[in-house]
Amino acid sequence: MNDNVEVLVVGGGQAGLAMSEHLGNAGIGHLVLERDRIAEKWRTGRWDSLVANGPAWHDRFPTMEIEGADPDGFASKDQMAHYFETFAKQIEAPIRTGVEVLSVERRTDGPGFRVETSDGTIDAQFVVAATGPFQNPSIPPILPSDTGIHQLHSSDYHNPGQLPDGNVLVVGAGSSGVQIADELRRSGRQVYLSVGPHDRPPRSYRDRDFCWWLGVLGLWDMETPPHGAEHVTIAVSGAGGGRTVDFRALAQSGITLVGRTASYQDGVLRFASDLADNIRGGDANMLALMDAADAYIERNRLDLPPEPEARALLPDPECITHPLSELDLADAGITTVLWATGFTTDYSWLKVDALDEQGRPRHRRGVSSEPGVYFLGLPWLSRRGSSFIWGVWHDARFIADQIGIQRSYALYGTS
Numbered sequence: 118m119n120d121n122v123e124v125l126v127v128g129g130g131q132a133g134l135a136m137s138e139h140l141g142n143a144g145i146g147h148l149v150l151e152r153d154r155i156a157e158k159w160r161t162g163r164w165d166s167l168v169a170n171g172p173a174w175h176d177r178f179p180t181m182e183i184e185g186a187d188p189d190g191f192a193s194k195d196q197m198a199h200y201f202e203t204f205a206k207q208i209e210a211p212i213r214t215g216v217e218v219l220s221v222e223r224r225t226d227g228p229g230f231r232v233e234t235s236d237g238t239i240d241a242q243f244v245v246a247a248t249g250p251f252q253n254p255s256i257p258p259i260l261p262s263d264t265g266i267h268q269l270h271s272s273d274y275h276n277p278g279q280l281p282d283g284n285v286l287v288v289g290a291g292s293s294g295v296q297i298a299d300e301l302r303r304s305g306r307q308v309y310l311s312v313g314p315h316d317r318p319p320r321s322y323r324d325r326d327f328c329w330w331l332g333v334l335g336l337w338d339m340e341t342p343p344h345g346a347e348h349v350t351i352a353v354s355g356a357g358g359g360r361t362v363d364f365r366a367l368a369q370s371g372i373t374l375v376g377r378t379a380s381y382q383d384g385v386l387r388f389a390s391d392l393a394d395n396i397r398g399g400d401a402n403m404l405a406l407m408d409a410a411d412a413y414i415e416r417n418r419l420d421l422p423p424e425p426e427a428r429a430l431l432p433d434p435e436c437i438t439h440p441l442s443e444l445d446l447a448d449a450g451i452t453t454v455l456w457a458t459g460f461t462t463d464y465s466w467l468k469v470d471a472l473d474e475q476g477r478p479r480h481r482r483g484v485s486s487e488p489g490v491y492f493l494g495l496p497w498l499s500r501r502g503s504s505f506i507w508g509v510w511h512d513a514r515f516i517a518d519q520i521g522i523q524r525s526y527a528l529y530g531t532s
Contacts, residue, residue, distance in 0.1 A: 132494030191355030283452025
């Protein structure tokens with residue numbers, strides 16, 4: 118392959134497909150490259166029972182509904198993969214799968230960029246990095262690999278049957294960690310769950326899903342995160358038809374909660390003394406959203422039923438009032454540590470002046486410091502909703518407009 122395209126979009130997930138729709142609507146020639154299959158992370162980078170964390174009316178592109186999904190229900194991972202594959206066909210996205218981008222460099226013999234791929238060279242006037250935030254699994258360097266404990270990241274977990282017999286410590290209490298811990302507990306495992314600071318919104322409140330509340334309260338459109346909340350963990354779940362995450366209820370079901378996993382020595386893991394504070398911080402986040410919702414209902418005179426029981430908190434279980442400070446893994450029968458600790462980005466292939474000293478994108482609303490390079494699909498790219506399916510669609514429209522503007526300048530005087 119040796120091609121010349123106007124816009125090269127790197128990544129065939131939700132960001133790349135949203136970008137393709139807007140470029141196509143604007144009549145801008147482009148090519149989307151995906152190193153695996155369309156929506157590969159939904160296919161193989163998620164556990165078997167995963168469902169979307171938002172209802173189907175919300176977790177989709179504005180121009181296509183999710184086939185076969187109850188609008189107020191939560192689509193399965195297979196439904197989501199099918200959704201993106203069908204969407205690509207609907208918009209006739211010019212996408213090539215199984216092609217990996219190896220490097221992007223500015224051309225020295227003309228304008229634009231030279232892109233080396235696993236299938237040849239492409240010259241492009243513009244490049245959109247639409248690979249998203251979930252690139253490299255992040256595992257803290259706490260537990261050595263020679264301990265005999267089976268370690269895996271949540272992206273490699275599929276179901277309880279793949280783990281060796283024995284008890285499990287799940288590290289990370291965001292959406293993934295909570296759902297996996299509960300699934301392992303239901304399968305008959307003894308589970309320990311390491312809980313760090315988090316936001317804990319109500320799944321629904323007064324007959325409206327929390328996605329709706331974030332919308333009408335303007336919280337999806339926050340342009341900058343509160344200080345210290347740039348990478349805040351969100352504990353929310355669509356599993357079982359959707360329910361509010363309740364750590365006290367998880368403890369009552371048999372899961373032992375512990376604080377943040379801090380260190381390891383001689384077979385013993387040690388935990389920070391922050392469990393109670395983390396639980397109460399999540400409570401405060403939930404109650405603050407309910408307060409804002411109540412005020413909105415009152416202000417707009419909406420006929421939505423009161424829900425005082427949603428504010429009721431279970432009593433603290435013993436694992437919160439007398440938390441473990443350490444855990445001897447052998448004595449506890451723990452054979453697996455599962456790290457639900459997020460991801461890091463990898464732009465080592467982007468060999469242009471678009472990254473800071475830590476390798477993070479340098480941009481404003483996705484417009485890079487390197488002219489002609491754009492980023493899409495990252496958290497807080499332009500607003501709180503930027504990394505969500507509907508949010509990335511709106512960001513893609515803005516970036517398509519910016520490309521169109523620069524394209525018109527480049528074409529001036531050429532005809």
